[in-house]
Amino acid sequence: MNARNYFIQGAIDPVFIGEQIAKHSSKHDIGAHSIFLGQVRADEKVGKHVAGIEYSAYEDMANQAFSKIREEAFEQWPLNCLHIYHSTGLVKTGELSLFVFCSSGHRKESIKAMKQIVEGIKHKVPIWKKEIMEDKSVHWVQE
Amino acid sequence: MQVNVIFFGVLSDVVGKNMLTIQDTGNMTDLKSKLITNYPNLKDYTYRMAVNQQMVEDNYLLFDNDSVAVMPPFAGG
Numbered sequence: 001m002n003a004r005n006y007f008i009q010g011a012i013d014p015v016f017i018g019e020q021i022a023k024h025s026s027k028h029d030i031g032a033h034s035i036f037l038g039q040v041r042a043d044e045k046v047g048k049h050v051a052g053i054e055y056s057a058y059e060d061m062a063n064q065a066f067s068k069i070r071e072e073a074f075e076q077w078p079l080n081c082l083h084i085y086h087s088t089g090l091v092k093t094g095e096l097s098l099f100v101f102c103s104s105g106h107r108k109e110s111i112k113a114m115k116q117i118v119e120g121i122k123h124k125v126p127i128w129k130k131e132i133m134e135d136k137s138v139h140w141v142q143e
Numbered sequence: 144m145q146v147n148v149i150f151f152g153v154l155s156d157v158v159g160k161n162m163l164t165i166q167d168t169g170n171m172t173d174l175k176s177k178l179i180t181n182y183p184n185l186k187d188y189t190y191r192m193a194v195n196q197q198m199v200e201d202n203y204l205l206f207d208n209d210s211v212a213v214m215p216p217f218a219g220g
Contacts, residue, residue, distance in 0.1 A: 038220045061196040098220050127219030128152030140153035143218045
């Protein structure tokens with residue numbers, strides 16, 4: 001039903017992010033890119049640090065939700081491009097789990113759009129995270 | 144008639160499985176009460192439900208082979 005897949009297995013490689021930026025150099029109507037990167041924090045809980053986060057999702061429904069967020073952003077803002085990548089599976093502390101990249105002719109639109117897109121991803125997409133602590137114990141994140 | 148129930152996030156640990164089948168249930172209210180009878184610990188958790196990937200309310204009617212997702216609050220990013 002929905003062909004588009006927004007998920008990347010494991011962490012998002014910073015090299016991939018660089019390549020995505022470089023790909024846009026041929027699009028000469030773009031004047032501004034906004035980039036949001038989510039990174040796994042080493043939160044401390046009851047004396048133990050988070051070593052990584054295991055992401056899981058209802059992937060079919062999540063992909064539909066990501067597509068809807070994209071469609072709404074394009075309706076609301078004059079964006080040239082919008083790309084979203086989210087990790088599934090294990091992402092270690094310090095690695096990247098979310099990469100959102102939107103581009104427009106001028107800075108204001110891409111900055112405003114980015115805030116709304118990231119909030120939408122936080123609240124409308126069926127994704128869950130389980131913190132894996134240093135001692136391998138686990139803790140579901142309940143937001 | 145039967146529906147397939149899929150559990151996500153912490154709820155898959157609460158019920159001890161990712162998926163199960165429930166027989167003879169007509170709507171979401173009935174399904175919820177059957178689930179809580181079988182897995183009383185579910186009462187301690189907040190969750191929302193989707194049928195065939197659409198969010199639904201309690202009085203939603205269920206049909207044979209519907210796929211019901213039981214989902215804790217979303218926590219992406």
